[in-house]
Amino acid sequence: MAQLWGGRFKGKTDQLAWDFNASISFDKRLLEADVRGSRAHVEMLAKKGIITNEDKEAIFKGLDSIMADVESGKLVITTEYEDVHSFIEANLIDRIGDAGKKMHTGRSRNDQVALDMRLYTRDKVEETQELIIDMLKTLLDLQKEHLDTYMPGFTHLQKAQPLTLAHHLGAYFEMFKRDALRMKDIYKRMNYCPLGAGALAGTTYDLDREYTAQLLGFEGPTLNSMDSVSDRDYLLEFMSALSIMQMHLSRFAEEVIIWNSNEYQFVTIDDAYSTGSSIMPQKKNPDIAELVRGKTGRIYGDLMSLLTTMKGIPLAYNKDMQEDKEVAFDAMDNAMNCLILFTDMLRTLKFNKDAMQKSAVNGFTNATDAADYLVVKGVPFRDAHSVIGQIVLHCIEKDCAIDELDLETLKKFDPHFDNDIYDAISLKTCVEKRLTVGAPGIGAMEKVIAENEKFLLDEMA
Known part of the structure; x- marks a missing residue:
């Protein structure tokens, strides 16, 4: 048992208690952050004359070799x-002798682990933001490609x-934006x-804490x-933001799963992101999308676990806080993997434009526009609705569809119908006349796409 304490104790720690207390199995991923923090601490100690430059160089050489x-x-x-x-310090002392014992001067494991976890998490926040930006760029490319790909919009899954598909994907752009x-705000x-x-x-x-902070890229x-x-x-x-992001991924995954079904056939998922059945040879299952949806509950659980751990802890440090790492690492790993895989799957999706357009035509999605047509002709909206x-x-x-009815039949329902009804309720007209900010018309969408390109250049640079 290699430990940084023991002078106060006479007896040995029970092996089960040692294993229960130890964190090496999961905090070993903090190795680089710990070395980074130790180098900054030692640099500051030498600057202040608390240790010699010779000791500093020996420690640096030892840390590099480890x-x-x-x-x-x-x-x-x-x-x-x-x-x-303890792994780093014990190996350092073995390699450079007494100089290694000076590295911990003016430092506790409490502020050391607080620094390590903050450095590690800060890196993960940056990595996650970059992955989200990749998702945003993918969505933007798809929006440009599908400005005139018509599809039904849904409420209540009706x-x-x-x-347009561009407009539908634009909703997810706003979510991931x-x-x-949030990542940018958390980092700050x-x-x-x-x-x-x-x-x-x-x-x-x-100590010169300002100098240490500067060396490590902190504001102070x-x-x-x-x-x-x-x-x-x-x-x-961060875990809360990951949970919200994962919720967005889960919603998107649910739609891909629905769109990929035999009943919809809006999309075809690439073979790289599908699996088959061990018994049914015809099956092509959207497993990646389903797992993204499934991982969401796990990430929520990680957040709730840490919230529950922290809720009853008095100041200052308590060993309970060691429980932060496994759940945090789990949330980070799974959320980032989900984001990577989903973005790659999205990039390779094949969209069936004909099926989307046919679904929009057959679903009476132009009914509101037909009512609006009568309103323009002077019919009160509630009567037109009826x-x-x-x-x-x-x-x-x-x-049949509304626009498949002949004019004579339409006039039986209301005499205000005329030949211009067919153009008024065509999919193209229904979409294109919606030009208010945030609407699906091509003109409105092009302005939003330009705004989103500016966002990626200005805000996310």
Whole structure:
């Protein structure tokens, strides 16, 4: 058992208690962040004259050799160590001797792990934002390609009004745009350095916390040492944002699953993102989309787990907080994998334009426009609504669309109908005359696409 403490103890730790207490099995992924933080801390110690430059160089050389040996597989992180911090320090002392014992001067494991987790999470926030930007670019490309791909819009999963695939995908662009902005906001709020807070009350050493923060790319040091070591708000914010993003992915996945069904046939999923059946040879299952949908509950659970852990913890650090890592890592890994896979699947989707357009025509999605036509002719809206409802019922009985009825039949329902009704309720007209901001008309969509391109250039650069 390699540990950083023990002088106070006479007896040995029970093996089961040791295993229960240890975090090396999951916090080993913080190795790079821990070395990065240690280098900054040691640089500051040397700058302040707390350790010599010779000791600093020896520590740097030792840390570099540990990283190189781990990366090459020459050195393996094992459960002999309690955590990644003890692994690094023990190996450092073995390699460079007494100079290695000075690395921890003016630092506690509490502010050390707080820093490591913040550095690691900050990197993941940036990576996630980049993945969301990739999704946004994919959506933007598809919008440009499908400005005139007509399809039914739905409410209650019932066909409602016609729109375009570009407009439908634009709704998801707005969702993921908010996700990207949340990442940017989280990064800004979390970007303060807890190193130098000590166990909870700072230190008597003359540390330069501003310098350490600068070396590590933070805006500055955290301003309360107790909060510094016990704050996990940044993790909760990130996991909450991941949960919202995952909800957006799940909604999108549900639509792809529906669109891919035999009844809809709006899309064909590429073989790379489908699987077959072990018994039914005809099957091509949308497993990736289904797993994206399924992972959502797991990520929600990770968030709820950490919220529940944190709700009853008094200041300052408590060992409960070690429970932050496994759930946070799980949420990060799964959300990022879902985002990567879904974006790649979306890029390779084949959209069946004919099936989409036929579905829009057959679903009475132009009924509202037919009512609006009568209103323009002077019929009160409520009366027009009733007339079109009767026409829809008649079409259902005759198994036809509104625009398949001849003018004589239409006039039986209302004399205001004329030959211009057919153009007024065509899919193209229904969509193109909707030109208010945020509507599906091509003119309106082109303006929004231009705004979204500007967003990616200005806000996400």
